[in-house]
Amino acid sequence: MPDDLTHGFQVLRAYRTLGVERSASEAEVKQAYRDLAQVWHPDRFGHDARLRAKAEEQLKTINAAFDLVKTERAGRRPTPTPKPAPRRSAQRPDAPAAERWLCPACRSEVTKGDKRCRECGQKLVFEE
Numbered sequence: 548m549p550d551d552l553t554h555g556f557q558v559l560r561a562y563r564t565l566g567v568e569r570s571a572s573e574a575e576v577k578q579a580y581r582d583l584a585q586v587w588h589p590d591r592f593g594h595d596a597r598l599r600a601k602a603e604e605q606l607k608t609i610n611a612a613f614d615l616v617k618t619e620r621a622g623r624r625p626t627p628t629p630k631p632a633p634r635r636s637a638q639r640p641d642a643p644a645a646e647r648w649l650c651p652a653c654r655s656e657v658t659k660g661d662k663r664c665r666e667c668g669q670k671l672v673f674e675e
């Protein structure tokens with residue numbers, strides 16, 4: 548879905564803004580955010596209105612990125628444990644169900660092509 552894709556890109560960009568990997572720990576993300584928030588604090592550029600405005604813009608981007616990363620991490624599902632492979636049925640692989648035929652009279656297994664049931668003598672008709 549395009550919305551999910553866009554969201555995914557936004558999340559990736561948010562991590563890049565903070566300068567951390569998506570696999571980074573909670574502490575690493577917070578540290579990265581705190582560092583950036585300090586670096587770009589507008590008060591540091593108090594003497595220069597132009598730089599101050601730039602820093603404010605940068606801080607907005609950093610805050611938005613941090614919010615997005617926090618939300619993404621809160622909603623991230625734990626890595627699913629792999630399920631064991633489904634067990635194969637007990638049926639022998641050389642005897643697929645379609646090729647097994649039962650005598651209509653005694654329900655014993657018969658071989659396709661046999662004229663009569665070996666158990667009860669029932670006449671057999673094999674329909675394709």
Ligand SMILES: [Zn+2]
Nearest residue numbers: 650653664667
């Ligand atoms: Zn039979």
